Amino acid sequence: MTCTRGVDKSCRKSLLRTIVDKTPVPNLPYNETQLHGIFKRHDTDHDGRLSRQELSSAFRSLGSIFPGWRAWRALHDADANKDGYVSESEFQQLVNYAVKYS
Ligand SMILES: [Ca+2]
Numbered sequence: 048m049t050c051t052r053g054v055d056k057s058c059r060k061s062l063l064r065t066i067v068d069k070t071p072v073p074n075l076p077y078n079e080t081q082l083h084g085i086f087k088r089h090d091t092d093h094d095g096r097l098s099r100q101e102l103s104s105a106f107r108s109l110g111s112i113f114p115g116w117r118a119w120r121a122l123h124d125a126d127a128n129k130d131g132y133v134s135e136s137e138f139q140q141l142v143n144y145a146v147k148y149s
């Protein structure tokens with residue numbers, strides 16, 4: 048994507064988005080099973096599903112430089128029934144997302 052110099056704010060925003068999307072989560076020597084375990088551990092209120100806050104702290108612990116953004120993207124990607132949480136049945140999709148961006 049190219050932006051004309053400096054002026055177009057929304058263009059710069061989407062450019063930033065492209066950059067962030069292509070920025071891998073650094074140092075992710077985890078396999079799917081481990082990722083599964085890591086996400087599960089971050090269900091801090093033990094309701095069996097991950098909220099955006101819990102996802103955010105999970106991505107932070109994975110070394111993501113934009114954990115909030117990652118959480119938002121992951122939720123967008125994995126939350127099949129759009130209830131705002133990644134539940135047990137949606138975990139696999141979440142793990143797929145984390146692997147894809149590792
Ligand atoms: Ca939870």
Ligand SMILES: [Ca+2]
Pocket residue numbers: 125126127128129130131132133134137
């Ligand atoms: Ca859900």
